Amino acid sequence: ASILKKRLVELMPGKQEALTKMKKEHGAKIVDKVTIDQLIGGARSIKSMLWETSLLDPLEGIRFRGYTIPELQEKLPGYKTGGEPTPEALLWLLLTGEVPTKEQCDALTADLHARAKLPAHVEPMIRAFPKGMHPMTQLSSAILALQTESVFASEYAKGTSKKKYWEHTYEDMLNLIARLPEVCAIIYRVSYFDGVVPKYDSKLDYSGNFCQMLGFNDEAFHELMRLYIVIHSDHEGGNASAHTCHLVGSTLSDPYLSLSASMNALAGPLHGLANQEVLGWLLGLQQTLKEQGKEVTPETITDFAWETLKAGKVIPGYGHAVLRKTDPRYMCQRAFALKHLPNDPLFKLVNTVYEVMPTVLTEHGKTKNPYPNVDSHSGVLLKYYGLTQYDYYTVLFGVGRAFGVLAQLFWDRALGLPLERPKSVTSEWLEDFIKKN
Ligand code: NMX
Ligand code: MLT
Secondary structure, rough: OOOHHHHHHHHHHHHHHHHHHHHHOOOOOOOOOOOOHHHHOOOOOOOOOOOOOOEEEOOOEEEOOOHEEEEEEEHHEEOOOOEEEEEHHHHHHHHHHHOOOOHHHHHHHHHHOOOOOOOOHHHHHHHOOOOOOOHHHHHHHHHHHHHHHHHHEEEEHOOOHHHHHHHHHHHHHHHHHHHHHHHHHHHHHHHHOOOOOOOOOOEEEEEEEHHHHOOOOOOHHHHHHHHHHHHHOOOOOOOHHHHHHHHHHOOOOHHHHHHHHHHHHOOOOOOOHHHHHHHHHHHHHHHHHOOOOOOHHHHHHHHHHHHHHHHOOOOOOEEEOOOOOOOHHHHHHHHHHHHHHOOHHHHHHHHHHHHHHHHHHHHHOOOOOOOOOHHHHHHHHHHHOOOOOOHHHHHHHEEEEHHHHHHHHHHHHHHOOOOOOOOOOOOHHHHHHHHHO
């Protein structure tokens, strides 16, 4: 078995026992209450699920297994010494809670490369998709098509024991993560180019190979991709893509079915699709002002933002269901831009938008959080390096998100978490409740 699997085998009994003991000794303790507002309002902030890999604080932002993003950048091994953390290092951390050594990361990279070959039917299927099919629809469908290889599904059909669910999930998790770069590269090269995909290069790390298969050989872009995958991986359990993976997986649908469902949630404009919407909004702003013969200034940006709001639309990349401050994922991308592309005109525009938008949204008076989220900044970085096809951006978010939701799915099965099934009520039930309370 791989060194990662061996470490997980060592860690699992302790975690399983601790959870059983917690349930036995403290199971009846109340951690939250539910108001009617929350019941109607998308269950916002109700503490009602277990998610081990990360935790989100409204003011501080995300911590992955207890580590902030700057801490990850400092502690996790990079591809080169002092470089951005690699997704392999993050996956190790998400799964074990431990910071890996460079050797452990290299072993995981090799393991992923060894699992990367796609089953024969997937590439022809992607190539046969109609031109113009959204890349997220292609990604979700391709993940479903990969499901023919699910170890979990085939072992379940043979009658495997509950005690082995974790092991089948582990296999599916790594195979699936390993196969995403080629799937996504085929989607990219077929959707926007002549369909020729550069050869898989197992001498590179996960992100380096992924970038070169997309057609990008600039090492600075590889560094961006490492950071990009890391920061998009996980955002605790309640966000729609994470929650969907957890919910679907709780029925013992295998990891392929669960991840495909998760990607469908990510494809919504209020969630991951916002990164494509942001770039569209910024380019629309530039174009409109150009047509009107106006300069891009804080005043003209403010006017354009108000037009968006008055048209009954949201400002993409701003607001958040949990965060109440600027997203640290925005800040770390901003730091990356300041280091690598300080004079890029689109980066300057993003900065000016950041100067004015909180005031506009505060005056608008609706959103609880007038600050930018992760999606506000990612497109400008990708575009700078030449990845200009912005309807592809959510696919990259999806690759990152797979690391987080599959790592948690592993623990869902390892901890024997049950079918998720919250209780719903009707509005008549609520009216009756109100009369009595
Ligand atoms: N622009 C305009 N109005 C907004 C915005 C925004 N950026 N954010 C929130 N609002 C409105 C929201 O539509 C709601 O209006 P109404 O009462 O008419 O329904 C009101 O403010 C209250 O919403 P909140 O409670 O602040 O936000 P909620 O938790 O419901 O939603 C988002 C969170 C992220 C869906 C929301 O802020 C939004 O639509 N943002 C723009 C889209 C976006 O950037 N999504 C990406 C989120 C991050 N990600 O990657 O998933
Ligand atoms: C995410 O990364 O999932 C988004 O920021 C949305 C969320 O956390 O609700």
